Amino acid sequence: MATDLTLPIGAYSVGATYPDQIAIVAADDTTTTFGLLLERGNRLSNALRALGLRNGDVVAYLLRNEPSFFEVALGVEQVGMYRVPINAHLTPAEVAYIVRDSDARVLVASHDLAAALAPVLDELVEHRFVVGTPVAGWHDYEAWLTAADAGTPADRRLGATMGYTSGTTGAPKGVRRSLAAILPEEVLPAMDRMTRLFGFRAFDGVHLVMAPLYHSAPNTFAVNALHLGHTVVLQPRFDAEAFLTAVAKHHVTSTHLVPTHFHRLLELPEEVRAAADLDSLETVVAAGAPFPPNLKARALAWLGPVVWEYLASTEGLVSVISPTEAMAHPGSVGRLIDAKILDENGEPVAAGEAGLIYFPAGQPPFRYHNDPLKTAATVRADGYATAGDIGRVDPAGYLYLLDRRVDLIITGGVNVYPAEVEQHLAEHPAVADVAVVGMPDPEWGNQVVAVVQLADGEHHRELLPAELDRFCRSVLTRAKCPRHYEFVDTLPRTETGKLLRRVVRDTLSSSNGARPWTLRR
CATH class of the missing domain: 3.30.300.30 (ANL, C-terminal domain)
Structure with missing residues (x-):
């Protein structure tokens, strides 16, 4: 298969053009081809339409790292709807809150997570489907899909993810963006913007997922990997030795980790790390928490110049730093990407001075679902927004994250x-x-x-x-x-x-x- 494409052609087109290409390798080593993934995504799209859902409606899902996660993602996003992935570690009451707050009309859940929602069953939507073992009060997901049309849905239109903030400083809020009246494929170059910043190539990669897919970063990177025609390897959770095994076994080229994962990897005995075959790794992306410079230096010394870092939130992307830049500018999170540092009066600060980090809120800007006051406090009239991070930029243009304003x-x-x-x-x-x-x-x-x-x-x-x-x-x-x-x-x-x-x-x-x-x- 070609490996010199410069733009992604999208998981939908890969499924139609290269149906036998492996899209997903599950934790038990069962595989899903792009052709089957496309078919099941189409069935889900048509099943949602059969329930009466239309453009702008919301589908929530509470799923582990399993193939159904991508069926829902692709099925929802090709018929102009919003998908809301929910943290699998939330309490039943917290799950019910997000389902209500998001105005979801459908909920899909893994069987064990569905069973745990028994105390709040009456608070959930009527259209709820369980993946796997039957659960009382839930419809069978597989039967629902099997009964639906496998053909390409009519009136295809790009949907979106409405991710919920972590809620570490208050109740979680949905980050909602208006939908454009375009086909899913028309936005792929924009969707791939962050992916291309890290040197990924179309049809030339295997992406390992060991972080929970319900979090926005692993979710975004994994879905973008599928749109690039990469194979996505799923693991249920992070384990340092299992990571080394998976990279060698599947010839993994890319993955997304958090600094805690690097810490656990570097805690492994030297002889274990030395024996690991990690030659296939090309891009190891880090984000989600501050990356201590000494830890990052050790990771680069071990893995080589493959460790990238970026600063972002559910709301937007701020900066990216390459391995080479990281070695020359320890502690930096990279150069600003259309972002700026402003003082309390909204004026740009001088180099070296601390200020709030603002980034483009999108066109049109995002809003917090059901929270106009928070939206007004976050998004400026000029279309820039802040997640409350404080930083400074040195004279060379490199950003150093200082902290959250609330901290x-x-x-x-x-x-x-x-x-x-x-x-x-x-x-x-x-x-x-x-x-x-x-x-x-x-x-x-x-x-x-x-x-x-x-x-x-x-x-x-x-x-x-x-x-x-x-x-x-x-x-x-x-x-x-x-x-x-x-x-x-x-x-x-x-x-x-x-x-x-x-x-x-x-x-x-x-x-x-x-x-x-x-x-x-």
Whole structure:
């Protein structure tokens, strides 16, 4: 098959032109061809239309890393509807909230996840379908598809994903974009924009998915890989040794990881990593959480110049940095892509100064579903939006992420960016993971507190606060150095590696202000 195409031709066209090409390899090694994927996507499109759904309607799905995820994605997006992937780790009440808030008319769920929704069954939509083992109160997904027409649906029109924000700073909100009256194939070059930034090629790749598909980044990269004609290999969850095995077995060329995954890979014994056959890897993309420079340097030294990083959110893309640039500009997340840094008055800041990061909100701009106030607070009149990230750009044009605006600590009138302090503390050999938060203080307004997960091995906790304090003071100003240290077995993070600072703060608050490792100054 040709490998010199410069633009993707789309999963729909690949299915029609190269029906025997392998599209998906499931965790049990069963395969789905592009021809079969197209057929089942068509059946789903026609089944939705038979239920009375039309352009602009919403289909929610609660699925694990399985082929049905892509059937729903392709089926929904070729008939002008919105697809809403839901986090499989949410509680039944949280799932019900998203189904209601999104105005979904159909819900598709894996059998175990459908069974867990029994307590909220009456709150869910009538049209609900279970994939796999039957569940009381649910219609059979396979029977529904089998009864539908397998032909190309009439009136094809591009749909979209309405991803829900993680909700780490409040209730999740759907990020909704208006639908254009165009065919799905007409937008493929734009959909492929982010993919092409990382050097992917049409018909020449195998993409490994070990992160949950319900998250926007793994979802986007995997669907774009299919549109490029790549084979997508699915694994249920991330496991470091299983990752090495899968890359060698399937000759994987690309994957999307979070920094936590790199940490776990680099914790493997040296002899295990040395024996792994990773020669096929061309692009390993990292995002989802701050990537400590020392960890990234170790990853590049091991894997070679294949580790890319980008800064983005469900709302939009900010920057990308190549492996070569990363080695020359450690700690940067790359050059801005049509983005800009503004101060509190909406004016551009000078090089080196901190400000809010704004990026194009799209044409037309996105809006938060059912939340016009949040939309107005996020999207400017000029079409630029912010996810609340604070950063600075150096004179060479490289962006350095400082923190989220909501996480900013103001102590004694000084702004402290937790990510900056965490990045430095993570360099200490005794620190495996760290969260820095601000806690109320009657004198200073807030005190800087570090919650540390220790690296493997014996460490004298009674000596560490003073040692870590000296380590911080060697680089950071006094105001940025934590006044309190606490040690925990693990820190709360999402599956995409995002630190749940709110959980850390709530846990500290519930400890009645006890600070066992306090530094007196």
